[in-house]
Amino acid sequence: AQSVTQLGSHVSVSEGALVLLRCNYSSSVPPYLFWYVQYPNQGLQLLLKYTTGATLVKGINGFEAEFKKSETSFHLTKPSAHMSDAAEYFCAVSDPEGFQKLVFGTGTRLLVSP
Amino acid sequence: EAQVTQNPRYLITVTGKKLTVTCSQNMNHEYMSWYRQDPGLGLRQIYYSMNVEVTDKGDVPEGYKVSRKEKRNFPLILESPSPNQTSLYFCASISLQSGRRNYGYTFGSGTRLTVV
Numbered sequence: 001a002q003s004v005t006q007l008g009s010h011v012s013v014s015e016g017a018l019v020l021l022r023c024n025y026s027s028s029v030p031p032y033l034f035w036y037v038q039y040p041n042q043g044l045q046l047l048l049k050y051t052t053g054a055t056l057v058k059g060i061n062g063f064e065a066e067f068k069k070s071e072t073s074f075h076l077t078k079p080s081a082h083m084s085d086a087a088e089y090f091c092a093v094s095d096p097e098g099f100q101k102l103v104f105g106t107g108t109r110l111l112v113s114p
Numbered sequence: 115e116a117q118v119t120q121n122p123r124y125l126i127t128v129t130g131k132k133l134t135v136t137c138s139q140n141m142n143h144e145y146m147s148w149y150r151q152d153p154g155l156g157l158r159q160i161y162y163s164m165n166v167e168v169t170d171k172g173d174v175p176e177g178y179k180v181s182r183k184e185k186r187n188f189p190l191i192l193e194s195p196s197p198n199q200t201s202l203y204f205c206a207s208i209s210l211q212s213g214r215r216n217y218g219y220t221f222g223s224g225t226r227l228t229v230v
Contacts, residue, residue, distance in 0.1 A: 009154065034218070043223040044157075044204065090156060101147075101172075102206075102219060104156040 002027045002093050006105035014113050019063075019078040021108050023091035026072065033074040034092040034102065035065055044090070050074065061085070086112045116141045120205050120222035127195055127229055135190045135225045137205030143220075144210040146188040150174065151202040151224075160203075163188055164210070195229045202226050 007022040025031060035047040048059025055067040065076045074091060091105040118139045127133050139146065147162040149172075159172030163182040177199055179191040188207075192199060205222040 004156075006156075036221075044221040046218055049218055092157075101159060101162065102157075104149075104158070106154055106156040 002031065002095060002103045004091050004093050004103055004105035006089075006091050006108050008108055009106065010109045010111060012111040012113065013081045015083055016080050019076070019081045019085065019110065021076040021089050021091075021110065023065075023074045023076065023105060024072050025074060025091075025093045027093055027095065029095055030069070032094045033065075033067060034094070035059065035063070035074075035076050036090045036092060037061075038088045038090065038107075040087070047076070047089070081110075081112050083112050083114070086110055116220065118205055118207055118220050118222040120203075120225050123223065123225060125225060125227050127227070129196055129229055130194050133192050133195060133227075135192075135203060135205075135227070137188045137190065137222060138186050139188075139205075139207040139220065140186065141207065141209070141220065142185065143207035144185070146182070146205065146207045147172070148178070148180065148188070148190050149204045149206065151204060157204065160190070192227075195227075197229050200227060200229050 003026045005024045033050045036044045037047050038044050047063050048057045050057045050067045058064045063078045065074050088107050088109045090107045092102045094102050121136045144165045148160040149157040151157045158174045160178050161172050161180040163169045166185050169180050203225045206219045208219045
């Protein structure tokens with residue numbers, strides 16, 4: 001069975017600081033990996049995804065993530081935080097064969113202070 | 115515009131009063147799924163459907179029913195809601211056709227349900 005662990009239910013950064021949200025996964029097959037963002041009172045928006053190919057994936061709003069198979073990680077980063085980045089972020093994994101089921105982590109709330 | 119539409123956005127109901135949350139997609143997706151989101155637990159799959167008349171349980175199906183009579187619609191039914199079903203619910207869909215899977219899921223805007 002696949003699973004996702006997001007370290008830290010809350011992460012606080014100052015505006016302009018580096019954002020690092022951690023995600024580790026467990027999967028018996030090479031997975032597909034996703035990061036979603038949820039702004040207050042809104043639905044889920046896809047930030048970026050890794051399926052195959054280049055392991056460094058760039059997404060929207062300046063975010064990127066790197067798939068590291070040896071570390072079973074898919075951490076999300078952004079060089080400089082903006083106030084508008086304050087939201088909840090979810091990492092998710094799926095099996096390329098049973099691709100349809102997304103297994104989510106428990107989420108990390110990003111707080112950005114001026 | 116390609117989208118998944120859920121209704122209602124907000125719902126307050128009483129214990130035991132049957133309710134239905136509707137979900138409709140306009141992308142001709144084969145696969146549809148319901149998730150519930152709870153603080154500290156992330157999103158958990160309730161039910162899913164691979165195509166018309168094909169449905170199956172997810173990780174937390176107790177207390178829920180679904181149906182898939184048409185490809186575009188996938189309603190979530192709570193026959194006798196209880197307070198522990200107070201949650202934020204999301205419907206999602208994705209194409210199962212090879213070459214389109216990489217487009218990923220499309221999520222609805224969510225339904226916040228409160229059962230008192």
